[in-house]
Amino acid sequence: xxxxxxxxxxxxxxIMTEVVHTSYxxxxxxxxxxxxxxxxxxxxxKRENFQIECIAGALTEQQLIEKxxxxxxxxxxxxxxxxxxxxxxAKRLLAIGCFCIGTDQVDLVAAEQAGIPVFNSPFxxxxxxxxxxxxxxxSLARRLPDKIQEMHRGEWNKSAKGCSEIRTKxxxxxxxxxxxxxxxxxxxxxxxxVLFYDVVRMMPIGNAKxxxxxxxxxxxxxxxxxxxxxxxxxxGMIGAEQIGMMKKGAFLLNASRGKVVDIAALASALRxxxxxxxxxxxxxxxxxxxxxxxxxxxxx
Numbered sequence: 001x002x003x004x005x006x007x008x009x010x011x012x013x014x015i016m017t018e019v020v021h022t023s024y025x026x027x028x029x030x031x032x033x034x035x036x037x038x039x040x041x042x043x044x045x046k047r048e049n050f051q052i053e054c055i056a057g058a059l060t061e062q063q064l065i066e067k068x069x070x071x072x073x074x075x076x077x078x079x080x081x082x083x084x085x086x087x088x089x090a091k092r093l094l095a096i097g098c099f100c101i102g103t104d105q106v107d108l109v110a111a112e113q114a115g116i117p118v119f120n121s122p123f124x125x126x127x128x129x130x131x132x133x134x135x136x137x138x139s140l141a142r143r144l145p146d147k148i149q150e151m152h153r154g155e156w157n158k159s160a161k162g163c164s165e166i167r168t169k170x171x172x173x174x175x176x177x178x179x180x181x182x183x184x185x186x187x188x189x190x191x192x193x194v195l196f197y198d199v200v201r202m203m204p205i206g207n208a209k210x211x212x213x214x215x216x217x218x219x220x221x222x223x224x225x226x227x228x229x230x231x232x233x234x235x236g237m238i239g240a241e242q243i244g245m246m247k248k249g250a251f252l253l254n255a256s257r258g259k260v261v262d263i264a265a266l267a268s269a270l271r272x273x274x275x276x277x278x279x280x281x282x283x284x285x286x287x288x289x290x291x292x293x294x295x296x297x298x299x300x
Contacts, residue, residue: 026050030070030092034058035077037099057289065089075099079288084110095119101126101178104230104257122178129227129255130182134190136279137223140251141166143277162276167191172221174214175228175256176202183225184208195221199233218245223253230257240265249276258282267297 030051035058045052058079068090075097082096087110096106098120111118142163150157171187173180176198184194184205194208197217211217228234239262254261269275
């Protein structure tokens with residue numbers, strides 16, 4: 001037989017003190033925060049004595065490569081892209097924090113190979129987006145954008161033509177995740193019928209019903225909202241064919257990713273009158289920072 005003797009020696013006070021002192025000082029850890037991270041987060045890091053650098057806008061890949069070589073932690077939103085070349089030069093990077101729901105702006109494979117954990121905030125703004133969608137649905141149903149423009153042009157047109165309540169209307173939600181489910185609850189509380197579609201089988205909340213497929217949802221809903229990630233299967237998911245399936249006078253709202261919808265096809269459907277309106281919160285290409293020189297085929 002073989003006997004193994006295990007001895008457990010308690011750590012002395014001196015050894016424990018030494019372990020504490022060999023921890024890497026917070027004052028030497030450099031954190032780079034991009035895209036207007038909330039001041040509350042900045043203050044929290046500062047109170048802990050970390051080195052903080054804040055940049056209002058996003059950075060290009062080349063700018064990140066030049067900036068990130070001595071950074072330990074980087075915090076981003078959805079515009080900055082942490083690509084494989086960026087990760088390759090980030091020799092000191094300990095973590096990547098995405099102050100948003102998705103992580104598609106990070107090369108997760110490259111990060112995993114480099115041993116860099118990637119964190120996101122799946123619940124950070126789900127309620128905010130759900131409330132925004134309700135506001136935009138009501139705005140479209142009552143044609144508020146048109147009425148506002150008329151008033152600014154000096155036109156007095158007190159008419160409810162083409163306007164309606166959202167009660168009894170059908171809301172079709174594509175992507176029944178954190179945002180989609182919250183939107184479902186809010187919409188149902190306002191008297192809407194909720195239909196949803198997701199590639200993953202999801203449990204309905206309240207009286208919401210799962211559509212057998214996306215085409216059925218498009219053909220049935222008065223309002224269609226999009227809440228999907230940016231993946232190979234979702235890019236271009238809503239094009240001319242899918243928009244053509246929607247009911248005449250229906251409304252399309254995209255609060256997911258810009259490449260999900262074919263913007264040119266959407267513009268064509270709006271100008272032809274097939275769609276009653278649209279709300280677009282994201283675009284295929286967006287400026288790196290705020291600007292007054294932005295153009296889109298949806299304008300005008």
